[in-house]
Amino acid sequence: MLPATTRWLARGLSHRKLRLARMRPTESRSALFGIVAGIFVSGTGIGSLLPILPLYLRERGASYALVGVIVGSALLAQAIGQWPAGILAERVGAKAMMIGGLVVAAAASVTFIIPLPIEWLIVLRFVQGLGFAAIIPAELAAVADVVPRAKLGRAYGWVSGAQQAGYIGGPAIGGFLAVFGRWTVFAVTGAALLAAAAVIAVTLRTSSRVRVDNVPRLAVSGPSRAKAAVIAVAILSIGLGLLIGVYDVIWSLYMRSRGASDPVVGLSFTLFALPLLVATPLAGWSSDRWDRRWLAVGSVVLGSLMGPIYPYLTSIPTILFVGLFEGALWAFTTPSMNSFLMDAVADRRAEAQGIVGTALSSATAVGSLVGGALFALGVAIPFLVAAGAGIVFALAALPWMLSAGARRPVPEGESA
Numbered sequence: 001m002l003p004a005t006t007r008w009l010a011r012g013l014s015h016r017k018l019r020l021a022r023m024r025p026t027e028s029r030s031a032l033f034g035i036v037a038g039i040f041v042s043g044t045g046i047g048s049l050l051p052i053l054p055l056y057l058r059e060r061g062a063s064y065a066l067v068g069v070i071v072g073s074a075l076l077a078q079a080i081g082q083w084p085a086g087i088l089a090e091r092v093g094a095k096a097m098m099i100g101g102l103v104v105a106a107a108a109s110v111t112f113i114i115p116l117p118i119e120w121l122i123v124l125r126f127v128q129g130l131g132f133a134a135i136i137p138a139e140l141a142a143v144a145d146v147v148p149r150a151k152l153g154r155a156y157g158w159v160s161g162a163q164q165a166g167y168i169g170g171p172a173i174g175g176f177l178a179v180f181g182r183w184t185v186f187a188v189t190g191a192a193l194l195a196a197a198a199v200i201a202v203t204l205r206t207s208s209r210v211r212v213d214n215v216p217r218l219a220v221s222g223p224s225r226a227k228a229a230v231i232a233v234a235i236l237s238i239g240l241g242l243l244i245g246v247y248d249v250i251w252s253l254y255m256r257s258r259g260a261s262d263p264v265v266g267l268s269f270t271l272f273a274l275p276l277l278v279a280t281p282l283a284g285w286s287s288d289r290w291d292r293r294w295l296a297v298g299s300v301v302l303g304s305l306m307g308p309i310y311p312y313l314t315s316i317p318t319i320l321f322v323g324l325f326e327g328a329l330w331a332f333t334t335p336s337m338n339s340f341l342m343d344a345v346a347d348r349r350a351e352a353q354g355i356v357g358t359a360l361s362s363a364t365a366v367g368s369l370v371g372g373a374l375f376a377l378g379v380a381i382p383f384l385v386a387a388g389a390g391i392v393f394a395l396a397a398l399p400w401m402l403s404a405g406a407r408r409p410v411p412e413g414e415s416a
Contacts, residue, residue: 031146034203038196040162045192047170056182077129079361086137086354094142099197101134106193112186141349144342152339157284160334164277229344232400237360239393245367246386250375272327279331287336293401295336303329304390311380
């Protein structure tokens, strides 16, 4: 008789094989495009809120410190909520979890219009972050449920491109809407999130995942490919999160130290994101053709090595050009990491994404907390520390990556 864990893995593979066999190619494409469209719409709404929220809070009388607490509370909620959200998604289904999270985030966004006491906005922003925490593991796992493993890299390339497109266009939309009153940004953000929920409801079938009431939790002890992959990607995500958190805080300060105006600072963010958007199709294709492990580790290491260059640059055009090149390198990270992880984890994928998401969000929060203090020690310090974190954690993840092995062979009956 097979051991319980082996029977569970075999059952998960069998059910996934049957799900893909039952799903026609047109249904698979429609489901994927629905997820991608939902990510784009919600990303645009979230992006429109980013530049306006701090200004709105200042107008409400919040101190700079309180602005940081309110804005950061959503990140804290994501760090706390993603792993439990991934577990819950395995029980209720990815579709229900995405719709529920989008509705919660939309309700919290619209509630910002109500003149609540400023301290209550900490709670409101935390609730909004919990909504986002519910969405992220479910949507990433849902992609792997509707796409054959051989095409996961391209699928996650679409996902990454949709996110970047939303984040590029969102701030411009938010700035335009703010002309008509700050409240319009919160209203439109809420409407966009509800629209994303409607897209998911229409295009994604009701989850046909196996009931997990009597199924073991995701194995994190004992030798298994799934365990090695989850640990590897979580470690890689910690380094990536620390780097992102530091950059989020210090980049504008760095650009200002080089004499950049506010519009140029904003332009630097856009120019960094554009190559991420443009290069994602190539990154997704590469993830399906080459070894995803080396793409993930290599892109993190090379991207991290770009950081120490910036302190030596004084010309703003040169800084913007280097940022373009760096953005193209980072484009290969997300598709390769997600496709590697979802190929290795046969079942309980939302829980696996929740673990990784918790690692990423927690590390980003830590990076954000220390970024300002590092910048105060000198312009070069945060870039060196962020680069060191990215490289150290990438090297720490490498043994687990190698232990997990390359992609699994595509089983008979599953489309390549």
